[in-house]
Amino acid sequence: MFRVNTKDRIMQAALELFVEQGYQKTSIARIETGAGLVPRAGAFYRHFDSKQALLVEVAKSYVSETPEEFGLDRLADFGDTRSELVAIALKYEEAMIRQKPFARLIEEIRLLDFGADLQDELDTGMMVALAAWTKGKPAAKGLSRKQISALVISVFGGWLFYLSKVQQGVAVDPLRDTLLDEWATLWASILDTAR
Numbered sequence: 208m209f210r211v212n213t214k215d216r217i218m219q220a221a222l223e224l225f226v227e228q229g230y231q232k233t234s235i236a237r238i239e240t241g242a243g244l245v246p247r248a249g250a251f252y253r254h255f256d257s258k259q260a261l262l263v264e265v266a267k268s269y270v271s272e273t274p275e276e277f278g279l280d281r282l283a284d285f286g287d288t289r290s291e292l293v294a295i296a297l298k299y300e301e302a303m304i305r306q307k308p309f310a311r312l313i314e315e316i317r318l319l320d321f322g323a324d325l326q327d328e329l330d331t332g333m334m335v336a337l338a339a340w341t342k343g344k345p346a347a348k349g350l351s352r353k354q355i356s357a358l359v360i361s362v363f364g365g366w367l368f369y370l371s372k373v374q375q376g377v378a379v380d381p382l383r384d385t386l387l388d389e390w391a392t393l394w395a396s397i398l399d400t401a402r
Contacts, residue, residue, distance in 0.1 A: 214254040216242040222265050225312050230262055230319070263325060266316065270309050271329040272302045274336030282340055289395035291340070296366050296387055303370045310374070334359065344398040362394050 220241030224233040235258055236246035244250045255261040274280065277298040282291045306313065316322045337359045341347050347355055369386060 213242070213244070213250060217244070217251060217254055217261065218265050218268060221261050222269050225262070225265065226309060230258075230312065230315050233258075259321060262316070263328075266325060266329060270306060270313060272298075272333065274332055277302075277333070277336070279336040279340060287395070288344060288399050289391045292362075292391040292394055293387065295337075295363070296391065299363070299366060300370055303374055307374060337363065341398070345401040346398045348401060350402075362398070366390055 217238060220243075221233070221238045224238060224241055228237075235251050238258075238261070239246045239248075239251050242250075251261075255264070277295065279295070282294065285291045285294060317326060319325075334356065338352070338355050341355055341359050341362065342350075347358060350358065366387075369390075373383075
């Protein structure tokens with residue numbers, strides 16, 4: 208029989224409680240109870256230094272996306288920029304759908320005093336991977352790291368804005384396929400053109 212280890216039980220219980228009650232309203236004792244542990248017996252602190260440390264690990268494991276999950280390391284297999292852009296865009300769409308149940312928790316984390324640092328930490332890996340991909344395109348030749356970062360934000364910012372509107376319920380869904388096609392075609396033509 209498969210048993211979930213204590214650390215994983217704590218993380219799963221914490222995620223459920225953070226989503227249900229919010230991070231700030233969830234006590235360590237409640238997390239321990241939810242994980243099937245005896246509250247205040249010390250099991251929590253054998254795995255985590257604090258509730259904040261637990262939140263960081265939960266965010267990294269369950270809420271955020273990694274370049275590996277996006278398949279960014281395999282984009283070259285597509286062979287053309289437009290297909291690569293579509294693949295990235297669809298992964299962002301999947302990520303937003305997957306993250307929708309965590310929307311309230313994500314917003315709460317952003318408002319915490321350590322929330323901005325955590326968001327930066329979570330975003331860094333994806334930004335580095337997208338910058339590395341962009342750096343290989345003709346339009347990025349000779350650009351500084353800051354310019355490549357600005358290009359990455361320009362390329363993907365519009366698609367993320369669109370996805371945020373969809374998530375908010377704005378009636379733009381019928382445009383999805385056309386918008387994705389036009390967005391990918393436009394940015395592929397820009398990225399594939401040497402400066």
